[in-house]
Amino acid sequence: NAGVTQTPKFQVLKTGQSMTLQCAQDMNHEYMSWYRQDPGMGLRLIHYSVGAGITDQGEVPNGYNVSRSTTEDFPLRLLSAAPSQTSVYFCASSYRPRGATEAFFGQGTRLTVV
C-alpha cells in the first residue's frame, strides 16, 4: 500500500515556466488537497477536491490550477512560475473530509523558482 505518492521530489524552474506536480493515492479517498509549506507559516491550503470532477479554491489559489478526473489523481499545475512560489508542496488525502477523519500526506515536492 503506497499511500499518497508525489512526484517529483525536487524541481528547479525558471521564472515563467509551467509545470505539473503529480499526486496519486491508492486508498480510494474521496477528499484530496494541496498545501504549501513556508517557514514560520505552517501549511496553507491551495486547492481541494471532495471527489472526482469537483474542485475548489483554498486559501492561496492564485497561480495554480487543479483537476480531478479520477479518484486517484490530483495534479497541481503552476501556470507561470514566480519566485514567490518557491516552497515545499504537500498533497494530502482523507477517506471522508468530515469530522475527525485524519489526512494522509505525501513526502512533498521541494520547488525552487529562479
Added chain:
Amino acid sequence: AQSVAQPEDQVNVAEGNPLTVKCTYSVSGNPYLFWYVQYPNRGLQFLLKYITGDNLVKGSYGFEAEFNKSQTSFHLKKPSALVSDSALYFCAVRDDQDSSYKLIFGSGTRLLVRP
C-alpha cells in the same frame, strides 16, 4: 475566522523529562483537532486526534494531548521525552461548520530533545 496558534517556535527539553507543546484554536462551530509530526525532508505523519468525549487523548509513540474547551486549547504532551522525538510538530483544526472541510494548521513548533 478559523485559526490555530502555536505560541512557541521551539521547545527545548532534556531526555527523560516531560514535554508540552502548546496549541490554541479558534473556530465558529465544534472543533476537530489533530497533531502531526514532521521529520526532516519528510511529509507530515498523524499522531493523534480529538474526538468528542474524553479530554485526554492518547496517540502514537507515547504522545497524548489534553483538550480544554474553556481555554480552547489542545496541548501535546509526553511524560518522558526521547532524543528521537526531536522534530517539527503541527497542530491542526477542522471546523464542523466549514463546508470546505479544510484543515487549518498552526505555524509549527520545533521540539529539540537534548541527550
